[in-house]
Amino acid sequence: MTAHPTRDELLCMAFVDDQLDDESRREFALRLAAEPELAREVTALQRLDLMARTAAPPEPIELAWQRIEAEPLQSAGVTLGWVATVAGAIGLLAIALVGFWDARIDLWQKLVVSLFLGGLTLVFLTVARRRWRSRPFDPYTAVKR
């Protein structure tokens, strides 16, 4: 946002602060559905509003968590642990797939199982894509406690 807000930026602020009359609000809501940039601007303002509403002084335990998480031993342990876990999971999956294809079962049975697993993977990927692409429009991820 610049020092001199544009008309759209002012409209976004008025929308978030609930200062638009009913007709203007409806018109703006229609634009929000069609203009992702405008929706992103509104989400950023909602995020600020939420942060102001839920802001709380840090608790001693939160400061302790931040201190501990910043320690090299802790952060290296967490990073290494996750890398090993993910790499191991991928390896296990590969072993399971190779074992499955080497199994002494008919080809059609292998294809049916592959179809099922492939379908599940596709559904998961589409759900993950939906979440990934809609995340910028979810201001509630900014709430801490």
Add this chain to the structure above:
Amino acid sequence: MKQLLFTTDDVPGRRIGKALGLVRGSSVRSRHFGRDIGAFFKGIVGGELDEYTKLLAEAREQALDRLADEAREMGADAVVALRFCGTEIAAGAAEVLVYGTAVTLED
């Protein structure tokens, strides 16, 4: 104008004009699998599961905003007798339901 939200049955210092009816908001949210793993290990050693504290707070604020939106649509100035309740639909997910009575206030 943003609605005023009260858990009391009236608004101190103001007179209620009209009761417009029930308003409510709900939200069900979850964290991702990685956070669930972190929370699982924290559950073993004890202490606050801050992943779930944040999850509950996200659901609470979203439900409150939905309630306020509904109250605005009805032309309310405030919501009184606000109540929260929660339940569990899915493991690792937080559901928050918030409801109250939308009212107008006299000057």
